[in-house]
Amino acid sequence: MLLLTPGPTPVPEDIRIAMAGETLHHRTPEFEEIFSKTRELLKELFGMPEVLMLASSGTGAMEACVTNLCKSKALVINAGKFGERFGKICEAYNKEYKELKYDWDTPASTKEVIQTIEEDESIDAIFIQICESAGGLRHPVEEIASRVKEIRPEIMVIADGVTAVGVEKIDCSNIDALISGSQKALMLPPGLSLVGLSSNAIETIENGGFGYYLNLKSELKKQRANTTAYTAATTLIIGLKAMLEKMREIGFEKLYEETKKSSDATKEALKALGLKIFPKTPARAMSAVYDEDAPKIRKILKTKYEVNIAGGQEHVKNTLFRINHMGLVKPYELSWTLNAIELALDELGRRAYDGTANAIFTKEITK
Ligand SMILES: *Cc1c(COP(=O)(O)O)cnc(C)c1O
Numbered sequence: 001m002l003l004l005t006p007g008p009t010p011v012p013e014d015i016r017i018a019m020a021g022e023t024l025h026h027r028t029p030e031f032e033e034i035f036s037k038t039r040e041l042l043k044e045l046f047g048m049p050e051v052l053m054l055a056s057s058g059t060g061a062m063e064a065c066v067t068n069l070c071k072s073k074a075l076v077i078n079a080g081k082f083g084e085r086f087g088k089i090c091e092a093y094n095k096e097y098k099e100l101k102y103d104w105d106t107p108a109s110t111k112e113v114i115q116t117i118e119e120d121e122s123i124d125a126i127f128i129q130i131c132e133s134a135g136g137l138r139h140p141v142e143e144i145a146s147r148v149k150e151i152r153p154e155i156m157v158i159a160d161g162v163t164a165v166g167v168e169k170i171d172c173s174n175i176d177a178l179i180s181g182s183q184k185a186l187m188l189p190p191g192l193s194l195v196g197l198s199s200n201a202i203e204t205i206e207n208g209g210f211g212y213y214l215n216l217k218s219e220l221k222k223q224r225a226n227t228t229a230y231t232a233a234t235t236l237i238i239g240l241k242a243m244l245e246k247m248r249e250i251g252f253e254k255l256y257e258e259t260k261k262s263s264d265a266t267k268e269a270l271k272a273l274g275l276k277i278f279p280k281t282p283a284r285a286m287s288a289v290y291d292e293d294a295p296k297i298r299k300i301l302k303t304k305y306e307v308n309i310a311g312g313q314e315h316v317k318n319t320l321f322r323i324n325h326m327g328l329v330k331p332y333e334l335s336w337t338l339n340a341i342e343l344a345l346d347e348l349g350r351r352a353y354d355g356t357a358n359a360i361f362t363k364e365i366t367k
Pocket residue numbers: 007057058059060082129131132133160162163181184
């Protein structure tokens with residue numbers, strides 16, 4: 001079965017093999033050497049002075065950023081399940097927060113964010129997704145971050161980049177914390193989250209720290225010495241090192257370019273079939289299509305063509321399907337998938353099959 005869901009993504013064979021060695025003890029020079037190399041590679045990928053590895057899924061890093069980087073009041077951008085989650089984390093900690101809510105296809109408005117922070121002096125942290133995976137939506141994070149810093153440089157800008165880090169080059173000059181997770185663009189099994197930190201965020205954490213397991217102050221201290229506060233996710237970190245070396249060998253820029261090409265070509269092919277791309281500002285990480293037949297199309301793909309794509313959630317549960325572009329997706333895998341979608345549309349009596357999807361995809365991908 002071809003796994004083309006926007007997380008989890010398939011783990012390449014050489015990375016699975018890299019993780020198949022004997023168990024290493026985490027308090028040994030051998031593991032510390034691996035940890036140190038992984039840290040350096042992560043700093044290069046993130047383009048930030050510090051990156052922490054946490055043994056948790058992506059949500060653990062989201063929670064750590066809420067508790068460690070926001071002292072008085074949060075501003076949360078909610079245009080989907082993941083934006084909503086930041087608000088729920090605030091609620092769980094009785095932390096005051098203001099939410100700017102958008103339809104799942106609509107990007108946050110920089111003007112509204114600025115108005116909100118101008119009206120409320122107590123806001124000291126902003127939480128936003130780079131790609132809101134619920135609808136495959138790209139928020140204008142860089143623009144928001146830059147405007148916020150012009151007005152209130154002390155506000156912490158926390159960007160959830162779980163479906164953006166490794167997908168595209170992210171300008172971190174105005175971002176204080178950049179979150180990622182193992183099972184999306186980093187093509188690893190789930191269980192590891194990452195937080196890139198700016199020098200401002202480092203200072204805030206050094207002078208603060210909150211909680212026990214997800215205390216970034218104790219992690220920062222330990223990880224700078226190439227170890228972790230608690231048992232490290234050794235196998236995942238060994239896999240991460242191998243993956244980052246692989247990505248570096250391909251070239252980060254080349255990987256971003258190829259992801260963009262795949263993403264753009266897929267969207268063009270889908271549009272050529274008369275399908276509707278859901279978000280107003282689509283992210284590169286995935287192609288999200290709004291369609292009343294989404295569940296039928298997904299079922300045909302799974303049962304007849306051995307392709308697993310994702311559906312939607314909540315109010316778009318039965319009207320959305322999402323195709324992954326994160327990681328090392330081969331053009332021939334997308335080509336097969338798009339052809340299968342065209343065949344499914346024919347089977348549903350929507351459109352006679354004439355090879356349009358592949359004609360357009362091939363034209364766009366070889367440009
Ligand atoms: C997957 C994802 C997360 C993390 O979810 P976990 O299930 O905790 O790994 C966070 N943000 C976004 C945008 C995601 O797509």
